[in-house]
Amino acid sequence: MRFKCVSKHWSSLISSRYFTNLFFQVSSPKREPRVFMFLSDNEHLCALLSNNNNFLSDSYPHLNQDLTLPGMGGCFVNALCGLMCFRVGREVRICNLTTRQLVNFPQVKSNILDEAGGEFRMWNYFGHDSVHDEYKVLSTVFEVSKEETVVRSEHQVLVLGPGAYWRGTQTTTLPPPPPPPHRPYSQGISINGVLYxxxxxxxxxxxxxxxxxxSEEFSLIELPIEASIVWHVHRANLMIYESKIAVFEYSRLMTECILDLWVVEEQWRI
Incomplete structure (x- = not known):
């Protein structure tokens, strides 16, 4: 922020996409990988785990930053490359954590939301298309029957940039295969340009x-029977394990130090 005040040229350069991409490509000193996990149960017991022996002296200050800004709040989506995405009502907002710039985008329009009368039937995900160097927000709204079957779901995409607007997905396959009606239930994780x-x-x-x-195409991956049962009974979630997407369930971690993990390969493995 100090350097941006030197001149308009410096400010324009530091704020440019070119500079940001170079910044993330700079190789940093090799450090021991760290994993953080915050867990809680009905009795508000919490655990913060790390595989770094210097956790208390090295890492803890980085978790204690005040990022509060006017206009922030609502439902947190996720953070990516210094950009934090969250939703207030039907409106998606993006905050640049470096410049503290906050941008509001148009509200999501959906007949399902109008008929249901509530934003609780909407989920959002935030990812990066490395092929076109575009940041995209995926919005999914859904309708559920009295029998708790997902009757229909609508999907819209917003590409960050000037004049951004919500549009339907644009697939390269003709005709585009429609995704099965579904209700999102977990955080989203992106690996190699694919959001899971x-x-x-x-x-x-x-x-x-x-x-x-x-390509903006959806695919459905069936879970193994064991993982499906666990996800149905407990609140499972997703993580990256050895550069692959994995489902993990931690209901026995606090009491038995056991974590169940299923990794996506050509076939699922535990």
Missing amino acids: YGAWIDKNTCVLMSFDLT
Whole structure:
């Protein structure tokens, strides 16, 4: 921020996409990988785990930063390359954590939301299309029957930039295969330009959905029977394990130090 005040030229350069991409490409000193996990149960017991022996002296200050800004709040989506995405009502907002700039985008328009009368039937995901160097927000709204079956779901995409607006997905396949109606249920994780998230297609069936951020095509990945049962009974979630997407369930971690993990390969493995 100090250097941006030197001149208009410096400010324009530091704020440019070119400079940002160079910054993230700079190789940093090799450090021991760290994993942080914050867990809680009904009795508000918490655990913060790390595989770094110097956790208390080295890492803790980085977790204690005040990022509060006017206009922030609502439902947190995720953070990516210094950009934090969250939603207030039907409106998605992006905050640049370096410049503290906050941008509001148009509200999501959907007949399902109008008929249901509430934003609780909407989920959002934030990812990066490395092929076109574009940041995209995926919005999914859904309708659920009295039998808890997902009747229909609508999907819209917003590409960050001047004049950004919500549009339908634009696939390269003709005709584009429609995604099965589903209700998102977990955080989203992107690997190699593909966004993954857990979803329900009815009250007893959990699946893993993938959304290609470049082609904007959906795919459904069925869970192993064991993982599907665990996800149905407990609140499972997603993580990256050895550069692959994985489903993990931690209900026994606090009491038995056991973590169940299923990794996506050509076939699922535990």
